[in-house]
Amino acid sequence: MSSISMDAPIVKINSFGLQNIISFIYTHEGILKEFGAIKIQLSSDCTLALKKRKISPTCTTTQKITKLNDDESIYSVDKVEAQNLCNEQRSPITDEKTFWSSLSNSDHIFYLSNVSILPNQTLFYKKQHRKYFAIHSIPRQSLLKLAGSKIVNQFVPCLTRTHGPGAVFPLSSAQQHLSLLVYHHQGSPRHWYIIPAYERDALTKILQRENSSICFEHQKLLINPLLFDNYHIRYHRLVQCQNEFVVLSAGALTQSFTEDASWNESIPFALPSWIEDGHAYYSDSTCQCCINNFYEPITIDITLFTHELIQKYIDKYLNIDNDGNTSINKG
Numbered sequence: 001m002s003s004i005s006m007d008a009p010i011v012k013i014n015s016f017g018l019q020n021i022i023s024f025i026y027t028h029e030g031i032l033k034e035f036g037a038i039k040i041q042l043s044s045d046c047t048l049a050l051k052k053r054k055i056s057p058t059c060t061t062t063q064k065i066t067k068l069n070d071d072e073s074i075y076s077v078d079k080v081e082a083q084n085l086c087n088e089q090r091s092p093i094t095d096e097k098t099f100w101s102s103l104s105n106s107d108h109i110f111y112l113s114n115v116s117i118l119p120n121q122t123l124f125y126k127k128q129h130r131k132y133f134a135i136h137s138i139p140r141q142s143l144l145k146l147a148g149s150k151i152v153n154q155f156v157p158c159l160t161r162t163h164g165p166g167a168v169f170p171l172s173s174a175q176q177h178l179s180l181l182v183y184h185h186q187g188s189p190r191h192w193y194i195i196p197a198y199e200r201d202a203l204t205k206i207l208q209r210e211n212s213s214i215c216f217e218h219q220k221l222l223i224n225p226l227l228f229d230n231y232h233i234r235y236h237r238l239v240q241c242q243n244e245f246v247v248l249s250a251g252a253l254t255q256s257f258t259e260d261a262s263w264n265e266s267i268p269f270a271l272p273s274w275i276e277d278g279h280a281y282y283s284d285s286t287c288q289c290c291i292n293n294f295y296e297p298i299t300i301d302i303t304l305f306t307h308e309l310i311q312k313y314i315d316k317y318l319n320i321d322n323d324g325n326t327s328i329n330k331g
């Protein structure tokens with residue numbers, strides 16, 4: 001297969017689509033799976049209920065990014081104590097070319113990136129009126145509702161703040177191989193590289209060939225896209241700007257960087273394919289990562305997701321006609 005590195009698709013959403021966003025994403029699931037991600041742009045009639053006051057980030061994570069091989073195609077990412085290290089003066093990052101050359105030209109042995117992860121923090125108000133988009137309700141609008149409210153309530157939004165030029169989100173997939181909805185609140189563009197789930201085996205083999213035994217699920221690696229080109233791994237780019245959503249498909253692997261400071265927020269959810277395509281059954285018991293508490297898996301009883309209940313869920317919540325006769329708030 002030849003390497004395909006075109007951009008992932010962009011779709012427009014109106015206020016009706018936004019009120020039924022899981023159903024909207026479901027209707028685009030074909031391209032979502034093929035590309036691993038889509039970008040959603042809001043039309044002018046969409047209303048978001050956003051908090052004016054920004055949250056001051058308290059737990060800054062500094063990442064140390066180190067070249068792993070001579071051709072500078074693979075970097076390892078390690079978290080280091082934030083307090084002890086100042087960020088070096090760095091030339092502005094304006095596009096992917098300046099980002100990757102700033103990485104490889106770094107005079108230092110490593111490159112530092114500052115990101116604050118604020119679990120269970122949000123800049124969205126809880127839903128006041130149906131017309132407002134509310135990020136909190138996304139997990140229970142999704143197939144995850146079959147797991148019961150006690151479980152669904154554990155899936156909460158997570159805010160991320162990048163603090164300067166070239167902040168990095170290393171290679172990872174969403175928790176428990178779920179889908180992820182990511183909103184860009186404010187700040188500089190975020191450049192994404194997306195590897196669809198079906199390229200996982202190919203990527204595993206290539207990393208073995210490159211003598212890397214580092215896990216690619218949990219933010220330990222950053223890979224120069226030239227490596228994907230060389231090995232004909234299919235991947236796609238997306239540039240996410242303020243007020244845009246990015247949706248990641250179940251099992252997709254992504255890495256990204258921001259040109260400068262930014263605020264982003266994400267929430268996991270599930271489509272029927274999370275069960276039907278087997279993503280829910282993935283086990284990372286072989287992974288040696290020290291996963292911090294925030295990423296500890298939420299125990300979901302997968303046996304609750306029977307074929308019959310999934311079909312009922314699809315009929316009731318996902319197959320919504322354009323007049324909105326089936327309301328996602330019913331039941």
Ligand SMILES: [Zn+2]
Pocket residue numbers: 215216217218284287288289
């Ligand atoms: Zn891992």
